[in-house]
Amino acid sequence: MIAKNHIQVFEYQLLQCGDVFKRKHLAALSKLNALNNDCYFDLRYNGVKFKNFVGVLQVENLTIEILPKVDTQEDNTALWQGVLIDMLKTTKKLNISKVGKANVSKQNLHLLDIYFQWFLDEVEVLIHQGLIKQYYRKTGNVKALKGKLEFAGHLRKNLVHKERFYTTHQVYAKDHLIHQVLSFALSIIEKFSKGTYVYSRCKSVQLNFPEVSKINIDSRSFTRIKLNRKSAPYKTALEIARFIILQYAPNIKHGQENMIALLFDMNSLWEEFIYISLKRHLPGKYTIHAQNTKKFWKPNSGYNSNMRPDIVINRGMQDCIVLDTKWKNIKKSSPVPNDLRQLYVYHDYYSAQKVALIYPGNSSSLSSGFYYEKYGEKLSNKECGLISIQVNRNIKKWQFDIAQEIDNWIKNS
Structure with missing residues (x-):
């Protein structure tokens, strides 16, 4: 417009x-x-x-x-x-x-x-x-000696005005x-x-x-x-x-x-919005962490490279759920290969039971697929979900729907 x-x-x-x-x-x-x-x-x-x-x-x-x-x-x-x-x-x-x-x-x-x-x-x-007052330092001419006399400034400014002193002193006022x-x-x-x-x-x-x-x-x-x-x-x-x-x-x-x-x-706003919605509406049996960082690679010199999924939902010590949020509408197309590869690494590195990509959409839908085994043509048990959640102008209803869709997907493990 x-x-x-x-x-x-x-x-x-x-x-x-x-x-x-x-x-x-x-x-x-x-x-x-x-x-x-x-x-x-x-x-x-x-x-x-x-x-x-x-x-x-x-x-x-x-x-x-x-x-x-x-x-x-x-x-x-x-x-x-x-x-x-x-x-x-x-x-x-x-x-x-x-x-x-x-x-x-x-x-x-x-x-x-x-x-x-x-x-x-x-x-x-x-x-x-x-409005509060605070102490702050002020440097300038005053008529009575107080604070610290600044000799260089005093000589430069007050050769004629002997009654003045160029000092740095504390003032208690609103100009801070x-x-x-x-x-x-x-x-x-x-x-x-x-x-x-x-x-x-x-x-x-x-x-x-x-x-x-x-x-x-x-x-x-x-x-x-x-x-x-x-x-x-x-x-x-x-x-x-x-x-x-x-x-x-x-x-x-x-x-x-x-x-x-x-x-x-x-993308960052969508990630934070999903995280807050889950924290607010998912049952108390889950523990939810955002930006759960693990060290991934160390060079001979320089800084480590870290693994940092968007959201990790822990369900005890044996398994967890890893979510990656993407602000885009994939409709009926498949996710891009790089997103799938990223989630595959989370599977291994976090010993995740399941992983999922979370999208906004015109309608809510839930589908999933399985990764192939490293060797051979057989499918493994490593699952990656695709969760599309319909945008709702009622923000509270939208947050509830987000939590409900993800909770249902987790329960269908």
Whole structure:
């Protein structure tokens, strides 16, 4: 769907330059992609073809939503936007309880707006509770000697003004790193929400937020923040601020466009969604582990190579179930050989009773096959299941169906 300053596309869809998506936007996207090892999309003549990353991009005033999609015949953008939002909410990458689904539909908010609103909600709560003060070091001229006198700076700045002292001293105030990070995130939201309801909310929050020093914020800034009992309520706001700030690319590689990109690997999101669904709904007799790592190969020098299946379900000491999740619709075709080979290795290395590939689909289906023995033409007892689970807009029902399908497959051992 293409509207003024707003484009909705699906993963693996081609977007070419036109009246809304212009060559300057394409140039900015290509620079962003290059900075991220070309993982987000492939460049095409006069356009881009998106990959398995979904979410939202904004270049200046143009917003591009990239939505997941299983059924090639279904172009319902509202449906797939809802699926994405619910999956992000389930995996704790998004919280829309305060924004509300009704407001999302009514205001036609896209994913970027929802993240901005979530952040503004958190900051408003902090303001209402009372913003904290912290000690921080400040270097500058003061009229009374306190702290450490900086001799070189004092001689350079105060040869005439004998009544001043150039010192480094501690200050107890609201102008500290935590508030500087939040203020910088607010300035990004202000920049990217002009002309929307979110913009007026952001300006209102900024009016109630204290004036703080403007500093450069990067990933190292967040490692310097150590939360304690007093600053613990800032945890969620800082997590959202980190996500917004680290995805913000002003004047990317000397270009002119401001850009922000909130993108998620759909394969990783599907894996986490399956794991959470199983943990929530499978009977207590199972123990479920995600990313269960085992050492696999050691070179003469350098790092080990590890084996890391998506999900391992243990059923006692003698056997286990290994699941590998794939966000793609195989329909009636067979899985690719590399996926089958990968699951075969899990069979041996984890002494698994059964292994399975888990897919989304237009309908739920269950089938399986057996690997041949290493020698000869006979089939072994090593089974690999193919479990396709129908996408359901009712997220709770979908999670229950996922657990039920996998539980039924396990019981039919």
